[in-house]
Amino acid sequence: MDQEMKPARSLSSIAFRGGAFRRETRSVPAERAVAISVGGSTHAVMMASPADIEDLGVGLVLNERIVDRFEEIDAIEIVETEAGTDCQVRLVPERAETYVARRRQMTGPVGCGLCGVESLELAGRVLPEVTAGERVSPERLVRAMDEMSAEQKLSRLTRAVHAAAFHKREGSMVVLREDVGRHNALDKVAGHLARNGVDPASGFITITSRVSVELIQKAAVMGCGLIAAISAPTELAIAEAEAAKVTLVAVLRGEEFEIFTSPDRIEGAQEPLDADETLLA
Structure with a gap:
């Protein structure tokens, strides 16, 4: 690191x-913009500590019921960019078929001021x-x-x-x-x-x-x-x-x-x- x-x-x-x-x-x-992407589509962007990002990605897809079990996750890849960290989650084929890649509509989350931002680039502003x-x-x-x-x-x-x-x-x-x-x-x-x-x-x-x-x-x-x-x-x-x-x-x-x-x-x-x-x- x-x-x-x-x-x-x-x-x-x-x-x-x-x-x-x-x-x-x-x-x-430290604080960094972190995107959680599912099936190639950004699901959420948040500010987070730059550690244990895989745990964050797994916990989010489980807690939001994108998957029911850890075994439904096929792979996780952490990609670092200038804008932030992208935790890319790939689902097993059977589960991926049921996941509709769409931007989540948030209603004022209380834990993070950037949740629902559509890309890492939008997390940082001039x-x-x-x-x-x-x-x-x-x-x-x-x-x-x-x-x-x-x-x-x-x-x-x-x-x-x-x-x-x-x-x-x-x-x-x-x-x-x-x-x-x-x-x-x-x-x-x-x-x-x-x-x-x-x-x-x-x-x-x-x-x-x-x-x-x-x-x-x-x-x-x-x-x-x-x-x-x-x-x-x-x-x-x-x-x-x-x-x-x-x-x-x-x-x-x-x-x-x-x-x-x-x-x-x-x-x-x-x-x-x-x-x-x-x-x-």
Whole structure:
């Protein structure tokens, strides 16, 4: 397995601890577009860890009842492309005759923001660079996460949902939305801002989940320059945030957090960096 396909990678971040910034390293999980193809036709595309892909393919065709038994799978081939990994599943002739090669119609899956995408090429998109966004103090980030936590009524009731929120640099939280899917929660926030004429560049996003690439894509498309999460990001999410010039703050817990990209939007975060130093070096 080459460097890009390792399940985790050590990357640099700027940590805010004890009231001061310092440089640290963190291991972040890899994330890759994976297509599951059945009989030569793409059945689903998802973002996944680049390990145990054959298991993923077998589990999916079994769980979706494309086959009833493992023995109905004739062969599995893993094909690596620039766009991602294609797990090509070939069925035994008898079973292949009953499988109609058609694109699956999805109704908002909660586990993956890209399921139902029709090809690996569509899983990656060219994102706009986000140049807007005011600088935010560390104290404001900490307060914003506390604001979101205080308003998570459905989460306290069920312990089974994610939340996303939008905050202005000054003042209180603008909107919070909860959903079983973290992608759905952020989409709901984007919808509220659009319906109420609120410019996403005028504030920042907080989320209660890990940071996967889909969340960075959504923030960039919204034009929001800063997203802060309670959990860690994936390697691909960091790369996408770097490319889109989105400030990615993660592991925001208590009064501590880490900045992975574009630290210029965080007050005081520039001091630990040399002029030519990059967070992804």
